[in-house]
Amino acid sequence: MSQSVCEADNYTFEFTPQGGGTPSVFTSGNYVAFLNNVNPSLTPGLYDVRVKVTQNGVAGDFGPICVIEILGPDAPEAPGVDAMRSIAETTGATLYPNPNAGSEVRVELSGIGDGNHDVNIVMYDIYGKQISSDAFGHEGDVLNSLIRFDENLSMGMYLVHIFVDGEQFAVERLVVK
Numbered sequence: 647m648s649q650s651v652c653e654a655d656n657y658t659f660e661f662t663p664q665g666g667g668t669p670s671v672f673t674s675g676n677y678v679a680f681l682n683n684v685n686p687s688l689t690p691g692l693y694d695v696r697v698k699v700t701q702n703g704v705a706g707d708f709g710p711i712c713v714i715e716i717l718g719p720d721a722p723e724a725p726g727v728d729a730m731r732s733i734a735e736t737t738g739a740t741l742y743p744n745p746n747a748g749s750e751v752r753v754e755l756s757g758i759g760d761g762n763h764d765v766n767i768v769m770y771d772i773y774g775k776q777i778s779s780d781a782f783g784h785e786g787d788v789l790n791s792l793i794r795f796d797e798n799l800s801m802g803m804y805l806v807h808i809f810v811d812g813e814q815f816a817v818e819r820l821v822v823k
Contacts, residue, residue, distance in 0.1 A: 653701055653702065654699045654700065654701055655675075655700045655701060655702065655703060655745075655823060656673050656674060656675055656699075656700050656821070657673065657674050657675075657697055657698070657699055657700075658671065658672070658673045658697070658698045658699075658700070658705075659671065659672045659673070659674070659684070659695065659696075659697055660695065660696045660697075660698070660708065661684055661688060661693045661694075661695050661714075662693060662694045662695075662696075663691055663692070663693055664691065664692040664693065664694060664713070665691075665692075668686065670684045670685060670686050670687070670688060671684075671685065672684045672685065674803055675745065675801070675802055675803040675821035675822065675823070681716075688716045689716065690716050690717060691715070691716060692713060692714070692715050693713070693714050693715075693716065694711045694712075694713060695711065695712045695713070695714055696708035696709055696710070696711055696712075697709050738754075738755065738756040738757055739753070739754070739755050739808055739815065739816035739818055740753075740754040740755075740818075741753060741754075741806060741818050741820050742754070744819075744820055744821060745820075745821035745822065745823045746820070746821075746822060746823070747798070747822065747823065748795065748798045748799030748800070748801070748822035748823075749794065749795060749798050749799075750792055750793060750794040750795060751792075751793050751806075751820055752790065752791070752792050752793075753767060753789070753790075753791050753792075753793055753806075753808070754788075754789065754790050754791075755788065755789040755808065755810070755815065755816070756787065756788050756789075757787065758784075758786075758787055758788070758789060758810050758815065759787055760786065760787050761785070761786075762783060762784070762785050763783070763784045763785070763789075763810050763811050764781070764782075764783060764784075764810070764811055764812065765781065765782055765783070765784050765789060765791075765808070765809070765810055766779065766780070766781040766808075766809040767779070767780045767781075767791075767793060767806060767807070767808050767809075768780075768806070768807045768809070769804050769805070769806050769807075769820070770804065770805045770807070771802065771804055772802060772803050772804070772805070777795075777799065777804060778793070778795060778796075780793055799822045800822065801822050801823060802821075802822055803819055803820070803821050803822075804819070804820040804821075804822065805817055805818075805819060805820075806818045806819070806820050
């Protein structure tokens with residue numbers, strides 16, 4: 647079990663399969679590790695898990711090992727994952743600055759196609775609660791838009807879902823320090 651560390655910039659989780667193998671690593675803006683974000687994906691078995699904290703840009707040492715067990719079959723891929731991968735190869739979505747202070751973020755999209763588009767940018771916290779939604783029209787293949795938040799976001803990680811003409815275009819992570 648990881649614990650919150652005062653003024654931590656991020657937490658790096660390392661999952662090493664017992665018996666050997668390539669460690670899987672995940673870095674988060676907070677001390678909660680969502681296992682679906684681990685790369686490469688975890689498969690059933692026992693893992694030695696360690697956590698390292700970075701504060702003010704300085705990485706600490708990994709803490710003691712905690713053993714976890716992943717049970718059951720591999721998780722199935724969500725519907726449309728292959729389609730999203732092919733979209734990601736030909737399009738681009740960037741959030742910056744990232745990480746940031748939580749007052750605003752610039753969204754840059756490329757490859758949305760010429761013409762008029764309806765764009766909707768929806769932000770969720772890590773618990774799935776919708777934080778904001780901005781819908782607007784845009785003309786052209788490239789979008790560069792500044793999104794300002796009514797209130798500064800709390801420190802943590804957020805998921806930004808970007809829809810173009812009603813279709814999901816990208817999902818990006820935003821880290822607020």
